[in-house]
Amino acid sequence: MCDIGFGFELTKYFMNYPGKINKCPLCLIENESAFLGYRLNKTQGLFPGRDYSNATKVYCCKRCDLVYNHPPAVLPVDSFVEDDSLLTLAQAHSDLGNYEGAHADIIDFLKHTAKLKAGAKVLDVGSGIGRAAYVLRQAGFEVYSIEPKKELYDFANQNKLTQVERSFNRSFEDCDFEKEKFDFIFLEPLNHFSEPHAAIQKALVWLKPGGYLHLETVNKRWLYKSILLFIYRFTFTKVVPFTSPLRKPYNVCEYSAKTFKVYCSLNNLKLSRLGSYACETYIKNKWADKMMRNFMERYYCGMEMSVIVQKQ
Numbered sequence: 339m340c341d342i343g344f345g346f347e348l349t350k351y352f353m354n355y356p357g358k359i360n361k362c363p364l365c366l367i368e369n370e371s372a373f374l375g376y377r378l379n380k381t382q383g384l385f386p387g388r389d390y391s392n393a394t395k396v397y398c399c400k401r402c403d404l405v406y407n408h409p410p411a412v413l414p415v416d417s418f419v420e421d422d423s424l425l426t427l428a429q430a431h432s433d434l435g436n437y438e439g440a441h442a443d444i445i446d447f448l449k450h451t452a453k454l455k456a457g458a459k460v461l462d463v464g465s466g467i468g469r470a471a472y473v474l475r476q477a478g479f480e481v482y483s484i485e486p487k488k489e490l491y492d493f494a495n496q497n498k499l500t501q502v503e504r505s506f507n508r509s510f511e512d513c514d515f516e517k518e519k520f521d522f523i524f525l526e527p528l529n530h531f532s533e534p535h536a537a538i539q540k541a542l543v544w545l546k547p548g549g550y551l552h553l554e555t556v557n558k559r560w561l562y563k564s565i566l567l568f569i570y571r572f573t574f575t576k577v578v579p580f581t582s583p584l585r586k587p588y589n590v591c592e593y594s595a596k597t598f599k600v601y602c603s604l605n606n607l608k609l610s611r612l613g614s615y616a617c618e619t620y621i622k623n624k625w626a627d628k629m630m631r632n633f634m635e636r637y638y639c640g641m642e643m644s645v646i647v648q649k650q
């Protein structure tokens with residue numbers, strides 16, 4: 339297995355260190371972040387230009403490889419909720435049969451690796467249209483869910499994807515559960531949290547010792563991002579393709595395989611599963627698409643990271 343993923347380690351070669359910064363929001367180390375460049379408040383394209391007046395600064399932590407904005411962006415109120423188009427899509431395909439097979443890898447992990455029994459307590463943070471909550475309940479678990487957006491919350495309850503008595507229409511920050519209540523917690527997408535350490539620690543309080551936390555986020559080392567960064571550097575722009583604090587999807591932190599390895603070792607967590615989903619290759623040829631997918635997943639340079647950690 340590759341140690342820290344592929345991604346060409348390009349950022350390492352393009353880092354410079356003009357502005358030291360106070361603290362990494364994940365591993366909390368002080369004055370160990372490098373200024374990477376600027377992220378514009380618009381689609382950057384291949385040739386983003388050199389006007390950085392409406393841009394945020396992007397930094398990378400040298401210890402945990404987290405990429406983040408500093409100063410942190412103030413996100414719009416609706417930035418944590420899923421896109422409206424997802425609700426439209428769900429309404430058009432509300433037949434529960436469509437959900438069969440969803441999250442099969444997670445359920446397989448919970449049953450065969452984590453060995454959770456029927457009735458084990460599971461929490462889905464940001465349950466959206468309720469697909470994960472539904473398939474987890476079908477698998478025999480007692481599922482609780484948190485969804486801040488009213489339309490999505492209502493849709494999931496009305497279609498019996500979530501259970502009214504165990505679902506909460508509020509934000510993660512406003513929720514509280516008793517200590518060590520859950521065997522498993524879904525916490526995603528982590529890329530929306532500008533204070534990810536605080537969010538993870540809050541979820542860990544609700545988790546039983548030996549319980550599992552599932553984290554999903556965008557991958558800083560996505561292969562196409564590395565190529566884009568190369569083009570930006572080659573054309574002498576100071577723009578970088580990381581984060582998206584000023585426009586949807588409002589990513590404020592991006593992670594790599596190394597980020598999770600470092601974070602687990604610093605916080606006494608066991609890294610139980612580390613994976614990267616290719617998601618989209620933009621290659622039409624089926625054979626080439628499959629090859630590219632395998633490559634991205636083998637070397638952790640797919641679009642997303644998917645991680646399961648165990649509380650000790």
Ligand SMILES: [Zn+2]
Pocket residue numbers: 362363364365366367399400401402403404
């Ligand atoms: Zn860090």
